[in-house]
Structure formats: structure tokens, C-alpha cells
Amino acid sequence: MTKIIKHRFFFPHPPETVWEYLTKPELMEQWLMKNDFQPIVGLDFQFRTNPIPGLDFDGIFYCRVLEIVPFKKLSYSWKSGPGEGEITLDSVVLWKLQATDNGTELFLEHSGFEKKENLNFYNGLIDGWLEKFTKIADLLNTAQHVNTNA
8 A cells, every 4th residue: 555645834935935945956955965956857866864774774865856847846756775776665756836925835745655664764754754844944934034134
């Protein structure tokens, strides 16, 4: 049975501002992980963090940009494994942004948790993604505060 993580978060900022945190590698590194992302469909890139042997995770997420609709939609594959080219998690991350009168609704759908061995990743990412939304909010609020005083 496939499990899907779905979250929604509101930011009191325009979609263009939120989009930057989803697509600029230096900003992504501040809230997610070190990466070599570029917003180019078909591009292979990686997120890198510390290995987690208990999850059979070598610390590298192997990704490919699948779809880009500027300021509205971004998706990429999200694969990982224990190393040496073995992939045990083959999932997809989908971001959708919707402008509102007073900001942006950001929707996350992370799908592809099909194997029993993926359940620990699934369980960790349910809360993990929420923590990442909070980090983006903090960064946006700090940036806004800095710009206000500039």
C-alpha cells in the first residue's frame, strides 16, 4: 500500500518570494540540505546530509527535476539507498503554490513510499517536512525584517 505525505502551509509572502526558497540552491541549503539543484527539467541533482545507517541511508538523495511551472509548481524525484548505487526509496516530491489575497498557500505532496522498508523514512518525513516549513517561515520573516530596516 502506497503512503503519501500531504501538507499545506501558509506564508504571508507572494508566490515569487516563496518560490525562491524552493528553487535557489543557496536558500534551499538554509532550510533543507546542501544541494546542486538548478530549476531545469530533466536535470539530475543531489541533496546531501549525514548518513543514517539505521535507515539504510548513505546521506545522498538522488533527484531529477520532473516539472517546473514558475511560481506555481515544482516536482522532482527523490531516491535514496544504503549506497553503492542501490536505491531502496523511489519517491516524488511535488510542490504547488497558490496565490491568495494575503500571501501564498504552499502544498507539499511526497509520494512513493511503497515498500515496508520505506515506512521509517515515511514516518520521519511526516514531521520532518513540517519542521522544514517552519524553517522557511523563519527565514522569510527574518529576510522581511532585514529588508524593512534596510
